[in-house]
Amino acid sequence: MEKRHCIYYHCCYFFFMLSVLLAWTSFSYPTFPTTILSSLLIVFSVFFFTSIVLPPPTCSILQSQVSRIIPTLLTGFGVAFFALLLFRIDYSRPILLMGGTLSCIWYISFYARQEAKWKATLYLVGDFQQSHDKLTKKLTLKPYTPIMDLSLLKNGILVDMQTPFTEKEEGIISDCSIAQIPVYHISRLQERLEHKVSSMHLSDTTVRALQPNSGYFRIKSVLDFVIAILAIIISAPIMVIICVLIKSQGGGLIFFKQTRVGQNNQTFTLYKFRTMRTKAKRNTAKFASEEPERISKLGRALRHSRLDELPQFWNVLKGDMSIIGPRPEQPSFAKQFAKEIPFYDYRHIVKPGITGWAQVTQGYTDNTESTKEKLAYDFYYLKYLSWQLDFEIYLKTLRVMWIGKGAA
Template structure:
């Protein structure tokens, strides 16, 4: 078993075995002499390859459990493949695609679970900081090393607090690690990886510079999100009609609810939502979402839990005021208060606010200044690490949120 684990720990060998299994199972169950079966085999291998490439890229954040992402990523890649089949009118075999999906799913789960221990990031640390200050995580293992230092002590990387005092011997050892292509992590970088947030109490100049996002990706992100919204309209419009009728039948008042929020660069805009509360009570323009539960209708509770009430914000995205993914926009009265109470709060306005975001999927809604300070740390992490793969990670986290209702208020 140990030798098998060693073999599977090599990503190329593991990938090759997966391709061989797909070919063998389909060859046994279906005759490859048919064009439809052969095409379906190639499609399955392409989907498998895409999933193998995507999985490690979206699961590197917060050191998440890769096995939790296998099914949603595989379903997504198969959905894209089916759309391509329909658009390009490719001849295919449904049973072959089904068999292929089953083989790929089982193999990915088996290889991932078998390599769970080898997937742990094993690091050594120079003892110029307290390891107890780092949160524990099942996907990372850090052990302290002491002088005399040797390169063979390092397994996958070295952790050190680069801002604390170092002895000449420690400085030389860090330099030797770098020269020998051994990764050297600043302890705060490890903290970010584990906690998924950037502490905002002692932001350095370099950390603030890291918050400058890539303008090219911002443009690509806008194009992708606008395309997704337009493509989803045929499905969303009937849903909006049904929910709108239900809202009107349950309680008097408008279908939509609008409110001023603060967006990118501190600009105020009007956000759109489906109404989820009764309108007979005084307006709650300066209340946290957690303080409004008494006003929520039965339909409102459902559309909040499933995030259906956020769908009208797609119009905000198309207008360029919001993004699908980003820090949630806050009310102006709260922003003014938080800017006085929380250091660097304004930095969350460096990017467009989103319908969903890293903080919402990791932390949920905030109810006071302390939880908002925690939320800011998550927002700064998102801004610092903004990328396509982090957005994809948040997309899958949001699906989980919609199903479980985590963070819904």
């Protein structure tokens, strides 16, 4: 979408937003205060500052702009608020709050909608080892011919770095780079499309890219602690009811404790509500799907709703786990998978989570093949770890709890 078309849509929405704010003002005040006018000017300035700074939306798997919206709006309102204090200009907090909220809703919904339906055209340069059939759902792919002008390639070219290039193809890639035309690697776009990073195609450079963002990592630890405390307080009545129900079914232990592998391959004790029958015995580590007869009726309901995981908020407070991260595995399985799956131990670079990208995307795993798929989702989380991805996982987790997808 061209910039001028974006400005047109932004203008239309702004007049709608202005009418809403003016309607609220006329309903709330008998006369029109001067504070409203100054606040509307601030909202107007920040809104169009954001429209100018943000690039036009493009295909979501090429480069999403959604993550830049909130920082841009916060920057605009931050500067404006500083100017209000500096020049001692009176303002209306409700107008600024409503204007900022409506602006945020508009830009996020506009970019998310446009990026989802936008189908950019990329030109193929060189041979391809990987299939690009799945990419045609999001992109229009055309073969490049030497007679083409570089201006036709403005959206970018697609290459496969795992195959050799001819001298002419290397020249095309070099010319595009110099002309600031995007050069996309097929493996990177496949990652964004499928939301996973295959361990079978990891190179040394890719492994280094899996190192989590240290800045957000520190913020994430604080958020985990705060959310865990709030979750324990809010869910306390539910946990008391679960404890009573478990005790009423033949007594036995309320909590199930098991050793799991955490960050840096360190083991810890994981807590869950007991979902197995008390008389059943376990001599070796097994997947839950291998012993369904051992699960009680109450336990099946708890697993379906994921309420059996509530005690793991205590693991978060202890520092053993995070709210979001790769699910912790039993030591025997972790050793087995480390021998069978390349780079498996790299998932232990972060704290394991109560929920994670693999859980909300793939669901439950019960063998080596499905664990390879799960690891690909874990690597995607490590590579693209951010507040946006964590927020998406929170929303998907609520959906999983509601429909019971992946529970076992």
